Amino acid sequence: MAADFFEKELHKVQDRFNQTFGQLTACDIRTRQQAMLQIIRMSLIRNNILQERVKEKIVKERSNFVITRNWLQDLFNQLETEINERRAYANRHSTGEHQHGAGIIQRGSPGM
Numbered sequence: 001m002a003a004d005f006f007e008k009e010l011h012k013v014q015d016r017f018n019q020t021f022g023q024l025t026a027c028d029i030r031t032r033q034q035a036m037l038q039i040i041r042m043s044l045i046r047n048n049i050l051q052e053r054v055k056e057k058i059v060k061e062r063s064n065f066v067i068t069r070n071w072l073q074d075l076f077n078q079l080e081t082e083i084n085e086r087r088a089y090a091n092r093h094s095t096g097e098h099q100h101g102a103g104i105i106q107r108g109s110p111g112m
Contacts, residue, residue, distance in 0.1 A: 003050055006046040006049060006050075006065065007046070009042075009065075009069055010039075010042055010043060010046055013039055013042060013069060013072050013073075014039060016072075016073070016076050017035055017036070017039060017072075017076070020076045020079050020080055020083075021035070021079075023080075023083050024079070024083065027079075031075070031079075035072060035075060038068050038071060038072050039072070041068055042065060042068050042069060042072075045061050045064050045065045045068065046065065048061050049061045049062060049065065
C-alpha cells in the first residue's frame, strides 16, 4: 500500500512537470533543471523507503519525500500563475482593452 502512494505521487509530479513546462515557450533553464533534479530525488527517496527496514529512517525519508513534493507543487503553482497572467495580459492587449483607472475601456473611447 505504501509503495502505491509513493508511486502515485511520483507520477502526479511527473505529469504536472510535463503539463507545466509543456505550456512554456521559454523558461529559465535552471528552474527546469532544479525541478527535474527534485523529481529524481523523489524517486530515490521512494526507493530508499521501499528498501529501508528501520522505522525511524522510514519516517525521516517520508518527511523528505513530502517536503520535496510540496516544494515542487509550489513551483508548479507559481509557474502556472505566471502563465495565466501572461495569457490574460496578451488577450487584453490583443482585443484593444486596457486597464485605466477604475475599469476597462475600449481603444478609441473618450477616456483614452
